[in-house]
Amino acid sequence: MQKYDPPLSTVIVIVIVIVIVIVIVIVIVIVIVHVHVHAPSLSINIIIVQHHHRPTSSSSSSPIDLDLDPPHRRSTSSDTPSTTGVDNLLHQHHWHSVMDRESSLRVSVPKRTSTSAAKFRDEMIWSVIIAFTAIAEAIPQGSGAGASTMLRFGCSQIVIDRIDPLVNPGLAPSPHLHQVVGGNAFNTSMASTDVSSLATCTTCSYADDLSNYWTANLYFKARNGTYKRVPQVPNRLLFNDKFTTQTSGGFVVYYVSPGKGKVTAFKPGFRMLVGDAAQRTKVGSGRKSQSCFRCYSGTNFGGDNAAPCADATLDTEELPKKACLGGIRSNILYPTCWDGVNLDSPDHKAHVAYPTAGPQAFTGSSVGGACPSTHPTHIPQIMLEIVWDTTKFNNKADWPTDGSQPFVLSTGDTTGYGQHGDYVFGWKGNSLQEAMDSTTACMGAACGGLRTQVIENANKCSVPKRVVEEQDGSRG
Ligand SMILES: *[C@@H]1O[C@H](CO)[C@@H](O)[C@H](O)[C@H]1NC(C)=O
Numbered sequence: 001m002q003k004y005d006p007p008l009s010t011v012i013v014i015v016i017v018i019v020i021v022i023v024i025v026i027v028i029v030i031v032i033v034h035v036h037v038h039a040p041s042l043s044i045n046i047i048i049v050q051h052h053h054r055p056t057s058s059s060s061s062s063p064i065d066l067d068l069d070p071p072h073r074r075s076t077s078s079d080t081p082s083t084t085g086v087d088n089l090l091h092q093h094h095w096h097s098v099m100d101r102e103s104s105l106r107v108s109v110p111k112r113t114s115t116s117a118a119k120f121r122d123e124m125i126w127s128v129i130i131a132f133t134a135i136a137e138a139i140p141q142g143s144g145a146g147a148s149t150m151l152r153f154g155c156s157q158i159v160i161d162r163i164d165p166l167v168n169p170g171l172a173p174s175p176h177l178h179q180v181v182g183g184n185a186f187n188t189s190m191a192s193t194d195v196s197s198l199a200t201c202t203t204c205s206y207a208d209d210l211s212n213y214w215t216a217n218l219y220f221k222a223r224n225g226t227y228k229r230v231p232q233v234p235n236r237l238l239f240n241d242k243f244t245t246q247t248s249g250g251f252v253v254y255y256v257s258p259g260k261g262k263v264t265a266f267k268p269g270f271r272m273l274v275g276d277a278a279q280r281t282k283v284g285s286g287r288k289s290q291s292c293f294r295c296y297s298g299t300n301f302g303g304d305n306a307a308p309c310a311d312a313t314l315d316t317e318e319l320p321k322k323a324c325l326g327g328i329r330s331n332i333l334y335p336t337c338w339d340g341v342n343l344d345s346p347d348h349k350a351h352v353a354y355p356t357a358g359p360q361a362f363t364g365s366s367v368g369g370a371c372p373s374t375h376p377t378h379i380p381q382i383m384l385e386i387v388w389d390t391t392k393f394n395n396k397a398d399w400p401t402d403g404s405q406p407f408v409l410s411t412g413d414t415t416g417y418g419q420h421g422d423y424v425f426g427w428k429g430n431s432l433q434e435a436m437d438s439t440t441a442c443m444g445a446a447c448g449g450l451r452t453q454v455i456e457n458a459n460k461c462s463v464p465k466r467v468v469e470e471q472d473g474s475r476g
Pocket residue numbers: 184185187188189
């Protein structure tokens with residue numbers, strides 16, 4: 001006795017579904033025609049954060065520790081086994097199918113020169129794609145366990161501060177500056193407890209995500225020795241998610257699950273670190289797939305076509321060596337295997353690991369093959385994506401005379417190999433597990449029952465700075 005429908009009735013179901021789709025599309029056409037006759041059109045809303053120029057001061061302390069010998073220097077290589085090129089190809093292939101849906105969104109954004117007829121047509125394409133995607137994903141695949149989830153959501157900056165409750169708890173100032181997003185429980189130290197019960201608000205669009213995520217800041221060092229902080233700017237419009245295009249600084253967070261029951265969400269008190277702030281040489285062994293910089297080839301996120309860290313020419317493990325016409329994007333991916341027991345470890349890394357096949361490239365739908373026996377539990381794949389508006393620093397006359405690139409992380413790292421990301425879990429209740437187990441193929445910033453909030457609320461959430469110092473630039 002077959003558990004699921006035999007092929008013939010499946011075909012009938014699909015035919016019925018397609019008929020329903022066509023009807024829905026026709027209704028959408030009629031509605032959109034009606035609504036858009038006089039309505040304003042979609043537009044990508046790129047907010048260039050106004051850089052606050054302050055007078056340079058020789059007396060203020062620099063936000064950058066160029067002579068850093070951090071107390072948290074760690075050994076690096078235990079968690080970076082090799083990866084395979086075949087895997088990467090497969091991943092890239094899948095990413096293209098994800099992005100193919102999205103490319104129509106890009107088309108849907110009217111260029112300044114397009115006529116209203118063209119705008120209308122483009123928006124129609126997107127609406128149809130959305131409708132088809134929704135229906136296609138609603139067609140039963142076995143028990144529905146085939147639906148993968150990729151949350152992608154913006155979080156405004158909650159603070160820029162020289163504290164690090166994970167690596168240097170209680171230390172203010174800590175060795176280097178960080179930019180932080182997420183809940184307002186962020187503090188000099190944070191007990192390994194249920195953060196979601198300490199925080200009362202978050203800067204992220206998912207209102208139940210009271211986690212904190214933080215990374216180093218980026219600075220431009222001019223030829224005359226002056227530092228200027230490079231502003232983080234909102235990411236591009238995808239999945240019709242306006243929130244993410246309106247964040248104040250901050251960055252985008254991803255969570256990936258291959259399907260129902262495939263990952264175990266983090267437990268209250270969980271935290272982890274990826275990367276090594278003290279690293280200054282190439283790590284190799286698949287590390288580029290976990291930490292990279294994308295050199296946008298043109299304005300408006302130019303060249304953003306391949307999966308994160310998978311573009312052979314635009315993505316590099318080190319900071320780009322040439323001027324990037326559309327700015328620079330950082331991608332930081334976390335390991336996807338957990339020992340199943342420890343919420344943290346002395347180096348904040350030993351309790352997590354990469355799959356036995358190596359670091360899992362980002363596909364938006366998988367978390368890698370088997371986990372090692374020491375870390376048998378698959379956890380969601382988290383990725384951070386930060387867009388730095390470096391475009392106002394592209395004047396080669398201000399770049400170092402030796403031809404090297406001028407950007408430096410707040411750790412003093414001019415190589416980029418020391419890029420790292422911190423994470424303190426703080427989702428409310430079972431909300432993350434439920435999203436990861438969703439059978440409706442959640443994509444982007446809307447997922448079943450997950451609560452969201454408007455950007456105005458997110459931007460009201462803040463925490464006071466613990467270390468007061470010049471952060472935007474210094475040292476003339
Ligand atoms: C942050 O930590 C300081 C010092 O431990 C404490 O006084 C303060 O209440 C904490 N703030 C929050 C919001 O937890």
